[in-house]
Amino acid sequence: MPVRNDFINFTFDTAIIGAGPAGLSAAVRARFVKSRGAFPMSAAVFECSETAGGLANFGGTKITGPSFHLERGELTARLIKDVKLFDIPIIKDRIVKIKKAAGGSHFTLSGAGGGNYRSRSVIIASGMRPLSNEIQFFGNGVEITYMGYDFINKMISGFIGDAARNDKKFIIYGNKYSMNLINLVISAVNCLKTDFDKMSPLFLIDADEKELTNDKTFKKYPFLFAFGKIVKFYGNGRLEKIAVESGGRVSCEKADRVLIDYNSFELAPDFGVKIYPAADIFDKTGFVKISASGATKIKGVFAAGDITGPYYSVSRAVAAGITAAFSAYEYVMRLKKRSGGYSLFAYKARNFIPDTGYREIDIDSSRDETPVLSKPAKIKKILRAKFPDAPGPLMDKLMVYFVQYKILAKKDFEEISKLLNISFIELNDLIAFMIDEKLLGIE
Numbered sequence: 390m391p392v393r394n395d396f397i398n399f400t401f402d403t404a405i406i407g408a409g410p411a412g413l414s415a416a417v418r419a420r421f422v423k424s425r426g427a428f429p430m431s432a433a434v435f436e437c438s439e440t441a442g443g444l445a446n447f448g449g450t451k452i453t454g455p456s457f458h459l460e461r462g463e464l465t466a467r468l469i470k471d472v473k474l475f476d477i478p479i480i481k482d483r484i485v486k487i488k489k490a491a492g493g494s495h496f497t498l499s500g501a502g503g504g505n506y507r508s509r510s511v512i513i514a515s516g517m518r519p520l521s522n523e524i525q526f527f528g529n530g531v532e533i534t535y536m537g538y539d540f541i542n543k544m545i546s547g548f549i550g551d552a553a554r555n556d557k558k559f560i561i562y563g564n565k566y567s568m569n570l571i572n573l574v575i576s577a578v579n580c581l582k583t584d585f586d587k588m589s590p591l592f593l594i595d596a597d598e599k600e601l602t603n604d605k606t607f608k609k610y611p612f613l614f615a616f617g618k619i620v621k622f623y624g625n626g627r628l629e630k631i632a633v634e635s636g637g638r639v640s641c642e643k644a645d646r647v648l649i650d651y652n653s654f655e656l657a658p659d660f661g662v663k664i665y666p667a668a669d670i671f672d673k674t675g676f677v678k679i680s681a682s683g684a685t686k687i688k689g690v691f692a693a694g695d696i697t698g699p700y701y702s703v704s705r706a707v708a709a710g711i712t713a714a715f716s717a718y719e720y721v722m723r724l725k726k727r728s729g730g731y732s733l734f735a736y737k738a739r740n741f742i743p744d745t746g747y748r749e750i751d752i753d754s755s756r757d758e759t760p761v762l763s764k765p766a767k768i769k770k771i772l773r774a775k776f777p778d779a780p781g782p783l784m785d786k787l788m789v790y791f792v793q794y795k796i797l798a799k800k801d802f803e804e805i806s807k808l809l810n811i812s813f814i815e816l817n818d819l820i821a822f823m824i825d826e827k828l829l830g831i832e
């Protein structure tokens with residue numbers, strides 16, 4: 390996944406948190422609204438893990454019933470192909486804050502990596518928890534409780550036996566809702582007649598210790614519990630260590646096998662994004678509440694996929710991503726005061742009559758800096774056709790200005806007119822033509 394940090398000054402129409410099935414499908418739909426007269430939105434996806442695709446990377450994905458499925462990563466690969474096709478940047482950063490200034494028209498998203506990004510709308514598609522690099526070790530030390538209790542039972546007995554025999558470190562990672570699983574493990578350890586001390590700590594819980602103090606099992610076996618958040622996995626092919634963040638400090642610990650208890654995150658997600666001004670967009674366990682159109686209580690903030698609660702499935706995530714993207718599109722177009730001039734095929738499939746004078750974007754030449762959104766390949770074709778004698782290196786220089794997302798200053802337009810040897814008025818006409826052809830958008 391390429392790291393892209395060149396968008397700090399660009400105001401995206403929509404910023405999507407999370408590159409799982411919900412986020413990727415939202416991004417593609419936002420960029421490709423697929424309606425006559427609709428101008429594509431600028432979209433960026435933020436992903437904190439090493440790999441785009443979210444949980445759908447982990448196993449073969451059954452889309453409906455059990456009779457057919459997409460191989461591991463297949464669905465993800467297809468979504469990523471479309472994201473690339475539309476040149477949607479996937480920015481590697483963990484979003485930690487979303488802020489909207491009072492009376493402001495855009496949101497600022499802050500990343501853990503120090504970046505600040507601007508957008509007119511936000512789609513939260515962060516799933517049940519931020520991933521790091523667990524996919525690298527999936528099946529090689531990292532397992533996930535997603536396969537029902539029979540499977541978990543067998544796996545736990547196998548892991549515990551192995552850990553006890555071969556001095557391996559086995560960790561179960563979850564939150565305060567892991568107690569069901571913990572009781573299952575305790576009975577498995579009792580059956581194996583394994584020494585509990587040898588395994589300590591066995592459970593790593595992403596919660597405040599105080600939340601478990603009244604729990605019977607915790608009271609009986611406190612030495613089996615540690616508290617913290619796994620932030621990274623290490624090993625040479627197989628898992629060897631984990632980095633755990635606790636009380637603001639990160640430490641590395643031996644771990645040969647980690648079972649991530651998704652059943653607990655299904656009951657309370659790990660959503661670490663602060664929202665300002667604070668708004669109650671969550672239900673009592675921390676999932677984001679949305680309307681049927683994917684809207685949250687904050688105007689301009691939408692959500693889709695696992696972060697909105699059960700039922701957890703890829704097809705639902707993909708569909709909800711599309712819905713949230715359409716809603717964000719409507720919101721952004723209204724914000725740009727173009728209401729009435731846009732339509733969506735999904736809402737007006739039968740009766741949409743394109744307006745011949747329709748023009749989505751106007752040029753405002755009085756502004757010093759102009760954020761532009763362009764389709765570089767098609768622009769190059771037009772420039773080649775209009776300036777057939779322009780040598781290749783000149784064309785390369787020109788194309789530096791026509792990239793997918795860019796802020797152009799007035800002096801850049803002057804440079805372009807100089808390079809093409811045309812007047813500013815002629816350049817304006819050329820730009821207007823590109824806008825009419827929907828190859829160039831100017832905010």
Ligand SMILES: Cc1cc2nc3c(=O)[nH]c(=O)nc-3n(C[C@H](O)[C@H](O)[C@H](O)COP(=O)(O)OP(=O)(O)OC[C@H]3O[C@@H](n4cnc5c(N)ncnc54)[C@H](O)[C@@H]3O)c2cc1C
Nearest residue numbers: 407409410411437443444451484515516520694695702703
């Ligand atoms: C082993 C397994 C098997 C499954 N099998 C099936 C199946 O057969 N059929 C089916 O329909 N479903 C299946 N599921 C469930 C399905 O994978 C999920 O429902 C689906 O992936 C949810 O998509 P999502 O985009 O909402 O969330 P996710 O896939 O969880 O993606 C969310 C992404 O957001 C990122 N993120 C989180 N927070 C931040 C942040 N603050 N900043 C930046 N990025 C962030 C995460 O790193 C992650 O990549 C399975 C899940 C697992 C684990």
